[in-house]
Each structure stands twice: as C-alpha cells, then as structure tokens.
Amino acid sequence: MRACPKNRNPPVPSATQVPIVRSAASAVPHLPEGKIRLGISSCLLGEEVRYDSGHKRDPYINGTLAEYFDFVPVCPEMAIGLGVPREPIHLVRGKDRAVRVVGTRTPEMDVTEALDAYGRQMAGELEPIHGYILKRASPSCGMERVKVYTPEGQPAGADGTGAYARALMEARPELPVEEEGRLGDPTLRENFIERVFVHYRWRSLEAEGMTAGALVDFHSRHKLLLMAHGQKPYRELGRMVAEAGEGDLAATARAYFRGLMEALRRPAGRKGHSNVLYHLMGFLKEHLDPGDKAELVEVVESYRRGYVPLVVPLTLFNHHFRRHPHPYVEGQIYLEPHPAELMLRNRP
DSSP, rough: OOOOOOSSOOOOOOOOTTTOOOOOSSOTTTTTSSOOOEEEEGGGGGOOOSSSSSSOOOOOTTTTGTEEEEEEEEEEHHHOOOOOOOOOEEEOOTTTTEEEESSSSSTOOOOOHHHHHHHHHHHHHTTTTEEOOOOOOTTTTTOOBBBBETTTBBBBOBBBBOOOHHHHHHHHSSSSSTTTTTGHHHHHHHHHHHHHHHHHHHHHHHHHOOHHHHHHHHHHHHHHHHHHOOOOHHHHHHHHHTTHHHHHHHHHHHHHHHHHHHHSOOOHHHHHHHHHHHHTEEEEETOOOOHHHHHEEEEHHHHHHSSOOTTHHHHHHHHHHSSOOHHHHHTTTTOOOOOOOTTTTTOO
C-alpha cells in the first residue's frame, strides 16, 4: 500500500477543508504495507459477465478503493456454467415458502443448489480475503432486499438474499460483507472498511501464533474502537479475554473473534464516539489547563450534536497527545483504524 497515497453552532467543514491527521503514535504498524485482498462480484470491476453481456463497473471501487485493496473477482453465475449472454434468473417463493433461483423464462432451470454449493466452496477457497463486496439486488450475489416473485412471475416482496451470497455468509459469518450500493452511505462505508482492517489484524495475529498474552494485547489495543460500538459487547468481550488463560485458548479465541465481528457490524454512532472521546479526556486531565479542557469539551459537544465531523475533535486530541503522549493511548487502534487518506471520518 502506498503511504496510506467557540460558536455554539459552528459551520461544518467540507472534507477538503479538514486535514488528514495521524494518531499520536509516529508509526502505524497496524496498517499493512501492501494491499488487503477483498472478494468482489466481477461485474463491479467492469467485467462483462452479466446476463446481457454488460457490466456494472463501480467508479468508487475501481478508483478510491483500488488504491488500497486487491480484488479477487468472482461471478458465481458464470462459474456454475451459465454463459454470456444468458437467460436471466430470479428468486421465486413457492407454495411451501421455500425460495428457489430459477430462470425467468424457463422455471425448470433451477440453479439453487449449484449456487449454494459454489458459495460454500468459495468460502473455503477464498480464505486469504478479509472482506467481500457483493452486487446489490442480484439473485445470486445480493446481500439483502433482493426481489422475490411468485411462480406466476408476480412480485412477492423484496426480502430475499442471493443464493451464492447466503451460502458464503453462512459459511464465513465473521467475514465483513457489504453491497456496492450500500457503500454510498458514509456510515456503512466506514463501518465496512473498519471491519475489514480488524479482520486483517486478527488473521495476522493468528498467523503469528495465538497466545493468551497476544489475545489480551489485541483486545487492549481495540478497546476504544469496541467501546464506540457499544458498552455491552465491550464488557462481555472484556470478561472473555480476562479468562483466556484458564481454559481452551483456541475455543476462547474463536468465540472472541465471532463476538468481536458481530459487535462491529453495528455502526458506531455519535453517542458511542462521544463516549470514547470523553474517555480519552481522562488521559489528559493532568496536563491541560482549564481553557484547554473547556475547548475540548466544546469540540466534543459540537461533534455530538452533529455540527462537525469526527475528524475535528480527533485533530485536537491528537494535537494534545503529541504534546503529552500516553503509552496506552498510542497503542489504541481507534485513533487510526484505517488509512486517513480514505477520509472516512471526514463526513458531516
């Protein structure tokens, strides 16, 4: 990876007006040197694999994200033998309420089992990936809200999941998965990429060799990030780690990872981030004069009320932590969970 290439109602700065801010630590060892691998629906990269010989090339994915991620393209419909061009397929809910994937003109062409089997196969073969971007609304790749039809071809709701996507997510529940359409939402985009980097760090830890001490250290460095997502998982996972040396370490590590990734699926909101920011103030209380403290409170409140993006209070906090470094704070992933150049914390 390239070098990661006092008004009560202050104005909201644009993304270009807010500086890129590094954490208080001078080095960022938790960010990889190379690109992280992601699985992706082939059509999103511009490959002409759709039923009509077209594609759905996504400019954000192929532009911004391609600078930080290597993509492993997969088209499950092509992989199971459907050619280009081909008869479209869709989800059909029968009288038994079961959903099948069949041809729109030839209902006898049922590819449900083939897509399911291929999803489970790729869940194993794509083990080195740390996330997956799926094509929305696809009867094979759609993550959610895929249209479902009756056997007569009438709309029957939009509560379906693509057969390949369902099998993949069931086989790899800890894997960060998102649709390209939802990446247009700034909150969901940051949440997905944050989870990708957490997944990468965990797999790196496993590759180095899991020990009770390594698990404790991993949790310690992710504490504030986890706190932003909720107090309950923060406490539950903390108790789990505290008992890591007393039983089956491998089982504890697996349970911890599942719990961690599940907790992170819930995007952190302003309330959660504000809680972390006030927690961070505790590490500065002995170093700041009353004016500095009042300024920090004012900026945190401006963020909490939605007047400024998260990068604004973080800029001020990093300024103070550079002057008054604290070893615990320097080790916290929260301060830079992903490359600052992605500007994920600059959104209003």
